[in-house]
Amino acid sequence: MTPAFISRTLHKAWQRKGLLSTALLPLSLPVLAATAYKRRRYQRRPDLVYHSRLPVVVVGNIYLGGTGKTPVVIALIKALQERGWRPGVISRGYGVKVGDQARAGTGNLAATEFGDEPALIARTTMVPVSVHPSRVLAIKRLQKSYPEVNIVIADDGLQHLVLGRDIEIVVQDARGIGNGRVMPAGPLREPASRLQSVDYLISNLHDDLTPPAGIASMARQLSMRLTPDTVTHLVTGASLDWASWHARHGAGPISAVAAIGQPERFFSMLRAAGITLDRACELPDHDPYETSPFTDLTSPHILITPKDAVKCERFNDPRLWVVHPVPTFSDPDWLDSMDQMLRFIAAKKQTMAAQRGKH
Structure with a gap:
């Protein structure tokens, strides 16, 4: 059996609460417990969270596997550039050994050194990119090496709670939340209730697929094709x-x-x-x-x-x-809305930094 076959089989099983999913349900309990503990820990110890002086936007998902984050990241970067922002990107650098220090660069980066998605983002947008499994190390390296950057986009990292963020974007596809269970009984990295606290929920669709069932969330929900x-x-x-x-x-x-x-x-x-x-x-x-x-x-x-x-x-x-x-978005005004939010956030952070400097 090939990895692709195994992946297809699991994703098919994760669309319903069938025998395989139910058999795996006990193994999901530790995942639920660990996720809840992690969130409570950072809520009770906000001093453990690193907050950048710059606005930080996290683009991620709660569904295992690809949902289409990278096209959203690239579209967001280009939209911000058109509106006068100077973005930088941080990422894990999936599949590469970065070492103790974060790696940063711009332009024609090698996928073997930065990972395929960071390399693609750098080549397509020409923005600085910094990679490390620790997003805190990545963002610190980005800010040090590229001081002209005035906004940070985190490619993935929704579950990396040590990284403070100002806006969260979740990308899903037509599968939505699948059977609603966390792995391995389902496809979710964390409970579906996580979607209630994000700012934007984008459904990546193709052909004539309809968006998944709406989520009870305050998030601005839209689709992308x-x-x-x-x-x-x-x-x-x-x-x-x-x-x-x-x-x-x-x-x-x-x-x-x-x-x-x-x-x-x-x-x-x-x-x-x-x-x-x-x-x-x-x-x-x-x-x-x-x-x-x-x-x-x-x-x-x-x-x-x-x-x-x-x-x-x-x-x-x-x-x-x-x-x-x-990409074509069902709500083309969402990028203008985000621009306005980010300008407010940037001004607030600058004011707070100035006040701290007086003491």
């Missing part, structure tokens, strides 16, 4: 808008490869955009691409995700094209 925007030839860097690429190559045999949390979401987006896939190959999320998965594919054109592209350049395969999606 991704569509192909541009396509870049990985070897030459040549770029075409989606309509032009489709007109030139869309009729021929085409394959697609994805090593993301939910590969089918990428394949469905391509099919909805008019592509008939000869092969659709799923790889485990964050696959390191130690060997080329493309050698067995005979299609003259192979479509991959931007997240995979940062790890596939070394193959120098002229058949690879990177599909860059663009």
Whole structure:
């Protein structure tokens, strides 16, 4: 059994309270207890929480596996840049050994040193990125190395409670909260009640899927749909808008490869955009691409995700094209709302810092 098969089986079982989920339910009790203890500890000991002098926005999820956080992070960064902000990003750096000190950089970062998602964010937005399993070490390094940064976006880290945050964004998909149980009986990292305290809840949908059932929450709830925007030839860097690429190559045999949390979401987006896939190959999320998965594919054109592209350049395969999606939000005003909130938060933090400086 492949990891992809096991993942599909579990995620299917997690959509209902069936026999497998119920059998695993006793194993979820320690998770519930640990989650509750952790939250109570930081509530009772606020001195343990690190609060940055800058506004901090956490983009995360409570559902195991990919829900589409990275497109939201990139869209948020670009929106903030357009509104005059100078963002920086912190992340765990999944899959890489960072060491005792946080690692920071900007521009064309290597996925082997920063992780695939941080490398993608850095290349796409050109903002500074700092990675470390300790988000506190990451944010301190970011602030020290890039003093021009005036807002911090935490890519993931919703459950990293030692990091103080001003705004929380949770990204889910059409699966919503699944069967509502925490792992391993269900897909949740923490109880669904956690959604009651977040600021924004974004549902990442594809095709004609409807949003999951609404959550009783004060959060501003909206949906996001991704569509192909541009396509870049990985070897030459040549770029075409989606309509032009489709007109030139869309009729021929085409394959697609994805090593993301939910590969089918990428394949469905391509099919909805008019592509008939000869092969659709799923790889485990964050696959390191130690060997080329493309050698067995005979299609003259192979479509991959931007997240995979940062790890596939070394193959120098002229058949690879990177599909860059663009998000459309059901509530386009949410970014303006966030901008206003952040300006208020930044002003308040500056005032508090000035008052502390007088004492």
